[in-house]
Amino acid sequence: MGKLAFVxxxxxAQAVGMGKDIVEADPEAKRVYEAADEALGMALSRIILEGPEAELxxxxxxxxxxLTTSIAYLERFQARYGLKPDYVAGHSLGEYSALVAAGVMSFADAxxxxxxxxxxxxxxxxxxxxAMAAVLGADREALKSLCASISGEAGIVELANLNCPGQIVVSGSVAGVQAVGERGKEAGAxxxxxxxxxxxxxxxxxxxASEKLAGVLSGIEMARAAIPVVANxxxxxxxxxxxxxxxxVEQVYSSVLWEDSVVWLIAEGVDTFVEFGSGSVLAxxxxxxxxxxxxxSINSLEALEKFQIESV
Incomplete structure (x- = not known):
């Protein structure tokens, strides 16, 4: 077997009711949701499990x-299977779940x-x-050049998420993003x-936002990662x-290099990825x-239990 990555x-990826099955079936998972409520001093678990969607x-x-949903599934998975990954990675916000998994930050701090x-x-x-928009089918370098030329004329627009071949999200001013919509064909979109x-x-x-976040992060205790975290x-x-x-701090205003991260992991010998949390976007x-x-994708109690049959 090759190497293993948790993502x-x-x-x-959010959905009202995410994690409900595991919370109802497992007191330890419920404790993760309660710990989030305690850390924030508010009923976050009610919003997760019951909505309304607008609030979530x-x-x-x-x-x-x-983050709470991902860590609840991760903890129950590790309690059952005891598997330790060779690497962890997360998409944007998911990087914080990866840091909790790697022992860098406590769950409450995260x-x-x-x-x-x-x-x-x-x-x-x-x-x-x-604004933001998903650009499908464009060439990465051509889209980068198009964004640079639009930014010089119509307002800021930049590559935000490099998700996979043919799927790139752009982000910036309303005018800048609209211009990509109008001129995307120039980059093959x-x-x-x-x-x-x-x-x-x-x-x-x-x-x-990044400057304010730097202030918060400076007060958070961080340990050396027990598992290498592939950064966005x-x-x-x-x-x-x-x-x-x-x-x-940089991540807030920089591109999420998800495709590059996965390509790097595969080149390092990772042949199995396990995604924890709501949905199966990363899969x-x-x-x-x-x-x-x-x-x-460990996104339900059924997926958690089925994993054993397929994989262990």
């Missing part, structure tokens, strides 16, 4: 909610940090001034789909706490990057 989804979709709720991160990201750009988001995440417009910013493994801190992206690898 964790980011914003967009608020960035400052979505981020701790996804929940509080991503709550603050969500608030800072939401407040960084006045409502209605920023087949479709440009506006995304429902509350801000231009992973663009230089998020620098005010440079798609390379990191273990040193000081380096992790600075990469987390889909990983399969588009390399169909030959094995991917499991």
């Amino acid at each position: 964790f989804p980011g914003q967009g 979709k608020a960035t400052y709720n979505t981020q701790p909610a996804l 929940v509080r940090t991503v709550r603050a991160r969500g608030e800072f990201m939401e407040a960084a750009v006045p409502s209605g001034q920023g 087949k479709r440009v789909i506006p995304l429902e988001v509350s801000g231009p995440f992973h663009s230089s417009m998020m620098r005010p 910013v440079n798609a390379r493994p990191v273990q040193d706490p000081a380096e992790i801190r600075s990469l987390l 889909g992206l990983i399969k588009k990057i390399d169909r030959s690898v094995t991917v499991h």
Whole structure:
């Protein structure tokens, strides 16, 4: 068997009721949700399990909610199977779940940090001034050049998420993102789909949020990663706490190099990925990057129990 990586989804994967089956079946999983409530001093678990959806979709709720769900599934999985990965990685917000999995941050600190991160990201750009869009079928370098030329004319637009071949998310000002919609064909885009988001995440417009986050992170105790964490910013493994801190600050306004991270992991010998949390977004992206690898999504009690039959 090759190497094993645990991966964790980011914003967009959330759904009302995520983790409900495991919370109802497992007192230990329920304790993870209770610990999140305690860390924040609010009933986050009620929003996760019951909604309403509009409340869950608020960035400052979505981020701790996804982290909590991922860690609940991860802890129950590890209690059952005792598997230790060779690497961990997360998509944007999911990087914090990866850091908890690697022993860098405590769960309570991570929940509080991503709550603050969500608030800072939401407040960084006045409502209605920023936008994001998924660009399908474009050539990466051609799209990068197009964004650079638009940024010089119509307003900021940058590559935000490099998810898999043919799927790149752009982010920036409303005018900049609209211009990519109008001129995307120049970069080979087949479709440009506006995304429902509350801000231009992973663009230089998020620098005010990153500065505030730096202040929060400076007060968080971090240990050396017990498992290498493949960082979004440079798609390379990191273990040193000081380096992790600075990469987390940079991550807020930088591209999420997800495709590059997965390609690097596969080149290092990873042939099995296990995704923890809501949905199976990352499983889909990983399969588009390399169909030959094995991917499991631990996103329900059934998936957790079925894993044993398939894999161990």
